[in-house]
Amino acid sequence: MDQQYVINSWLERLHARHSRLGALILTMMGDAFIPRGGAVALSSILEICAAMGFAGGAVRTAMSRLQADLWLESNRVGRASFYAPHARGKPVFAASIKRIYGPRLTLDEAPLRLIVLDQGAGRDALRTRLERLGYGQLAPSIMVAPATGPAPELGGGGYVLTASAAASTMRPLATRIWPITDIATQYRHFIETYEAIQPDDLATLTPRDALIARFVLIHDYRLIILNDPALPNQMLPPDWPGPAARQICAALYKSLLSASESHISDTALGPNGPLPPPNPPLALRFPD
Template identity: 45%
Template sequence: MSGRRTDAAARKIAAPARKLPRAALAPILDRLRAEPSRTWSIIVTVYGDAIVPRGGCVWLGTLLAFFKALGIAEGVVRTAMSRLAADGWLERRKAGRNSFYALADKGRDTFAAATRHIYAVSPPAFPGHLDLVLLANGPGREAARAALEAAGWGSPAPGVFVAPGWPLPAAAGDELAVRATGDDAALRDLAARAWPLDATADAYHGFLDTFAPLRAALANGAVPDEAEAIIARVLLIHEYRRIVLRDPLLPAALLPQDWPGAAARTLCAALYRDLLEPSERWLDAHAIDEAGAPLRRGKDVLQRFHA
């Protein structure tokens, strides 16, 4: 009897893993193909999410292999890489006949700021008020406006910017700043006029609809192969990045009821954890440095979406 149980257990252990069904990735790939070519933008995501933790410089062939799996032609990728280099995001290096691309200073600074925003655990605590900055007419007005917009401050009216206790950019340091207090409803109304929250909510709902089938498949025991995992991981962060970098990540007290941002972050974090190990194995096999050696794994990725 015990022998039969042992045999049954052995067969169960040896059973092949369930492949990832096509329907799990279909909405993600359909979304990619339905929009104009964004190869350069996906390259930005690949670097920020996968290459930066391994040092920031990788063989061009690694990127060509990734995009080939996505069905994107080599010439399109090469053109996009040249554009990013010309715009100061990447710098090209040669080792023999092989080309390698590393982050330039502009790219490093931008990626560092974006990384904190994308992989943060939760929005900051609400201080109970909004800070208002009123721009004066003068030679520094445009610089102050640009700095406030870049820092994510909302604008409910021309020349007026608001944020919930955020640091004031240096370029706006001489502008008049006041503190706005009131009940939660009044502050929510001000926030709704300062930021395009309806459009951001719609984008989050689209993200949830697109990636829910993949989450369901993985929860039911499907196992992606390494190529599927790296594709899904990059496109997951690519789509999430596009939304969250436009989201001011306001405290819950300032958001509409049933705000989908928390659900989108929970889904993204869960999928990222599921995809991380098989996608890292793909990088182990394909990400090559200038000496021809595999790029070593970075430990930072293990801390993403964690407190």
């Protein structure tokens, strides 16, 4: 398989979807730069984005918006600008990294956690935060998710209840609350896009192209999995495509990791010069 054709086709698809550049930059931060301390030079972001076909002005505009929205913060060292996750965004990055790269969640069944929202001023913000954690809206004041971990901190803005439901009602309930059909369609499209590519097909990519391929691959996957509420099997259709998509993503990602990391080591800069080595958890991504 022509590796350059593969990269070009992936980039063409990325641009054809009119993907938000800011979302792609957040993918890059969580995927490659947070494991190396988090702070990266604007020049390094501009360089890799240019290789992916994005103009410098568009990149600078996207970075400014991410800073205004408190996803990133910037600092200057001499004439150079450096960007790192904002304190408010760090917990979201951490949760996303765990969800994307951590062990696959496999539960046959789980009770439901209901959160009843208060009518106070922070209600909309709390609802948005719960949606990012995979909660769906059962009613205007009730959010619901499988009770698979600790209850989220509500800051006095709601009440937590645990409930159970008959197995026969779980799948219809899931379809009503979450966009299960749409998520399944996105997973199947991901599978169709990447299943024909074998890890060995990417082995001879240059380090720069390996990094580009890694960013496009994980960005595609991130946009799906972070909208997947990680429901137990009893709430999912029997032919749920999530595990197959993850398996494909993991195999390709691992095949790209070494070469792409060498490009980062050779080219990306932080406030103190070349970025430090990646933290140990990077090598443990997709453990299953």
